[in-house]
Amino acid sequence: MDNKKSQLQAIFRLISGATKNSEHQQSEEARRLFSAALEQSSAEEVLRRSEKKFKDLIEITTDWVWEVDAQGVYTYASPKVKALLGYEVAEVLGKTPFDLMPEEEADKILKFFNEKVINKEPFYGLKNVNRHKDGHLVVLETNGIPIFDEKGELTGYRGINRDITERAQMEEVLRENEKKYLDLYQNAPDGYHSIGPDGTLLEVNGTWLRMLGYERDEVLGKMNFSELLTDDGLKIFWDTFSECKRKGSVENIEYELKRKDGKLFPALINATAIYDEEGNFLKSRSVARDNSAKKDYEKKLLRAAAEWRATFDSMPYGVMIIDSEFNIIKTNEYTSKLTGIPITELINKKCYEVIHGKDRVIEGCPLLKIGNAHSTEAVEFYETKFNKYFMGYIKPLLDKEVLTKKYMISLIDITEIKNKEKKLAESRDAFLNMLKDLDFSYKELRELYQGLIHSFVSAIDAKSPWTKGHSERVTNYAIAIAKEMGIKEKDTETLRTAALLHDIGKLGTYDVILDKPGRLTHEEFELVKMHPGKGAEILKPVAQLGKILPLIKHHHETIDGKGYPDGLKGEEIPLCARILHVADSFDSMTADRPYRPDPGIEYAIFELKKYSGTQFDPKVVEAFLKVLGRPQE
Numbered sequence: 003m004d005n006k007k008s009q010l011q012a013i014f015r016l017i018s019g020a021t022k023n024s025e026h027q028q029s030e031e032a033r034r035l036f037s038a039a040l041e042q043s044s045a046e047e048v049l050r051r052s053e054k055k056f057k058d059l060i061e062i063t064t065d066w067v068w069e070v071d072a073q074g075v076y077t078y079a080s081p082k083v084k085a086l087l088g089y090e091v092a093e094v095l096g097k098t099p100f101d102l103m104p105e106e107e108a109d110k111i112l113k114f115f116n117e118k119v120i121n122k123e124p125f126y127g128l129k130n131v132n133r134h135k136d137g138h139l140v141v142l143e144t145n146g147i148p149i150f151d152e153k154g155e156l157t158g159y160r161g162i163n164r165d166i167t168e169r170a171q172m173e174e175v176l177r178e179n180e181k182k183y184l185d186l187y188q189n190a191p192d193g194y195h196s197i198g199p200d201g202t203l204l205e206v207n208g209t210w211l212r213m214l215g216y217e218r219d220e221v222l223g224k225m226n227f228s229e230l231l232t233d234d235g236l237k238i239f240w241d242t243f244s245e246c247k248r249k250g251s252v253e254n255i256e257y258e259l260k261r262k263d264g265k266l267f268p269a270l271i272n273a274t275a276i277y278d279e280e281g282n283f284l285k286s287r288s289v290a291r292d293n294s295a296k297k298d299y300e301k302k303l304l305r306a307a308a309e310w311r312a313t314f315d316s317m318p319y320g321v322m323i324i325d326s327e328f329n330i331i332k333t334n335e336y337t338s339k340l341t342g343i344p345i346t347e348l349i350n351k352k353c354y355e356v357i358h359g360k361d362r363v364i365e366g367c368p369l370l371k372i373g374n375a376h377s378t379e380a381v382e383f384y385e386t387k388f389n390k391y392f393m394g395y396i397k398p399l400l401d402k403e404v405l406t407k408k409y410m411i412s413l414i415d416i417t418e419i420k421n422k423e424k425k426l427a428e429s430r431d432a433f434l435n436m437l438k439d440l441d442f443s444y445k446e447l448r449e450l451y452q453g454l455i456h457s458f459v460s461a462i463d464a465k466s467p468w469t470k471g472h473s474e475r476v477t478n479y480a481i482a483i484a485k486e487m488g489i490k491e492k493d494t495e496t497l498r499t500a501a502l503l504h505d506i507g508k509l510g511t512y513d514v515i516l517d518k519p520g521r522l523t524h525e526e527f528e529l530v531k532m533h534p535g536k537g538a539e540i541l542k543p544v545a546q547l548g549k550i551l552p553l554i555k556h557h558h559e560t561i562d563g564k565g566y567p568d569g570l571k572g573e574e575i576p577l578c579a580r581i582l583h584v585a586d587s588f589d590s591m592t593a594d595r596p597y598r599p600d601p602g603i604e605y606a607i608f609e610l611k612k613y614s615g616t617q618f619d620p621k622v623v624e625a626f627l628k629v630l631g632r633p634q635e
Contacts (some may be wrong), residue, residue, distance in 0.1 A: 066142075066163040069149070072156055074098045074115065086142070086165050088135030099130075104139070107131040122148050122156050129170065141170035193269075193290035196276075201226045201243065204285055213269075213292065215262035230259045232266070242273075247283045250275045256293060268293035319525065320413035323399070328352045328363065331408065340388065340413075353411070359387045368396055369409060382416070391420040395525065412525055426509050426540065472589055477501035479585035479626070484578070486625040497578040500553035504582055507537030507554070534558050535567045557582040560617045580619040584610065584626055587618070603630075 066086050069078035079094040087094075087102060099115075100108035111130045118125050124147040132140050146161030187194065193210030197203055203221045211218060214230070231239055235257045246252045251274045258266040273288035314321065315335040323332040330351050338345045341356050354360045354367070363370065368381045378397045385392060393414045398406040480501040484494045538555040541547045556570060556579040563571030565583075575583075591606035607630065614623040 064164070067161075068099075068163065069158060069160045070099070071158040072119070074100070074119075077158065078160075086163065087132055087140060099132075099144075102132045104131060104133055118146075119148075119156065119159075122150075124148060129166070139167075140165060141167045192292075195227075195288050195290060196285045197227045197243075197288070198285050199247075199283055201228050201239075203227055210290060213261075213267060213290065214259060220262075230257075232258055232260070235259075243286070246273050246275050246286055259290075268297045270296070317523075319415065320411075322353060322411045322413075324353050324369075324409050324411065326407055326409075328354060328369070330356065337413070357385065357387070357413070368394070390415055390417045392416060393529075395528075414525065414529070422509050423540075472593065473502050473505060475589045476504065476582070476585045479588060479629075480578075480581050482629045483581045483585060483622060483626050486629050487581070487621070489578070489581075493578060496549045497553065497581065499547070500550035500557075500578065501582055501585065503537065503541065503547075503550065504554050504557050504586065505533065505537070506540055507533030507535065509540070531558075531566045552576050553579045553582055555579075557586060559583070561619055562616045565617075575619075577619075580622050584618050584622045588626070 064082065064085075066082040067078075067080040068076060068083070071077050075096060075098055076094050079091045081091060083089050083091060083094050089102075094102075100112050103111060107130060111128070114125075114128065124145075126145045128144040128146075130142055130144060132142055134140050142163045143166045144161060144163050146159045148156055149158045149160055151157050188208035190207060190209050193213045194205075194207040195203060195210050196205040202223060203225050204223065206218065206221060211221075216225075228236055228239060238255060238257065242252045242255050251272075253272045255271045255273070257269050257271060259269050261267050270291045270293040271288055272291075273286045275286055276284045278284055317334055317336060320337040320340055321334045322330050322337060324330050330348050330353055333345060333348050335345065337356075338348060341348070343351075343356065348356060354363050358364050368379055378395055381394045381396065383392055383394065384390070393416045395412040395414070397410045397412075399408040399410055401407050477498055480497055481494060484497055489497070534555050534557060538551045541551060541554065553576055555567065556575055559565035559568065559570040559575045559579065560583070561572055561575070561580075563569050588606050588610065591601060591609060592603050593600055607627065610618060610623050610626070614620045
């Protein structure tokens, strides 16, 4: 204002002639001074307008404009500080930015600010955490420039603060996700690697390095993938790598990679190609999976296959696996010896051609009947080609969809059994004819009947030296139990006959099975399990023996229903059959067998008690233990 006043006074002096200049000079000077005064007034008006615009901009901006002195004390704060931190302008002036921060954040930012002040440098994008007046934290981004006086001395900083809390939270989420991704990538269960067009390794993850024992700086950009391969692997690599570039991917490529320590590492690799916008190959992206377990498993399978083949070929009967078109897929040495055809030549031949010598499926072939059935079927037949009787077991083999597409056929030679059955049938017929033709008295007929029964018993026990006397002992035990339990005399006599003949079905069983010193195979045990039903079938035509048939058929049923042949349980089993089961089991446990010596009576008693209620009828066991506890006459 004083400057303006001086200018105006000079103008007035010039106008009134107070100076010695000429009138023209006075007029020119006056015009110049007046023009200068007008220009200054116009400049001040422009300044006022600029200040107003600046103030308006500060009012409408979402950022907080501030100014601090050289000590960092706020000398100016725009009203937006309230929107950002909840403070009034007056509450901020006189404070430092560090007063509005948590202590640990203030220490960090103060160190940074001091470094900038010392160097008189501006700063941009400084992220800092401030505490809102209500206590919650706000993340600000700060930009500041230094302020200098006329002498070039730093007098403070001027800048703006922007709220980036939401962005900071998103960045934190992104960092966490990136951290998780990197952890997943580096520590994935599989190794990852990328190789360039010439095979150079461009990237690997931590798992890959651990698999092969290298450090990252030993391989990236320095090693070619081919250096890790054996000679066989090199041939595979250049073919499959070219295929990957051309097709875009390759799968399940097996390599043995060379570890740093020289050992070979079995790996299974899948790879995809990465191209640029013009379709040029840039690099591969590959997954290397530890293939050791698979390789070990393959070795075990090979060993198991060899062992299985040895077992398969040592079986005393023929085994064939055929498909739904009757083609032989696998077979064993027995079949080869039976047919006189080498195993290699049997493969892919039709089973009906090999077994029956026919050029088409025979009439009544059980495979045609089975279809998609899931149960094992048994069929007995005579084959003129070999002049032998066979028991054939046909087991469907199910695929993943539970459909039958293959069958396993077991051929067991039962010619000897059939011959014995034939002789037995002839003896039975002779016996029946004798009963019809002879007119003995009841006593004589009874004696003949008993004599023939004992003849059958002798034939049964003669099957094996290990079973000699078994039927007589079982009969004595059974009668003693029946008397202890108060069984009627008529039923006791039925039990006596049943006990004597309970093993008659074994006449149709291989001697080699009965005398076998080791554990029976599943198929052999299945043959043995047929003897109760077989015995009932043998005696079925004799009407006078009808009452003993249920006792013979069911003397191997158990109380818990896990016996055979029909899986009867509890009271479903005839009482005398339950008595016969205990007597038969006791004698078996107290006699020598080809696979073990006599374990002794104490062992047998222990077993009877142990399985009372599951295998044996508790009442029968209790009665038998009383019998065993009495002094023998």
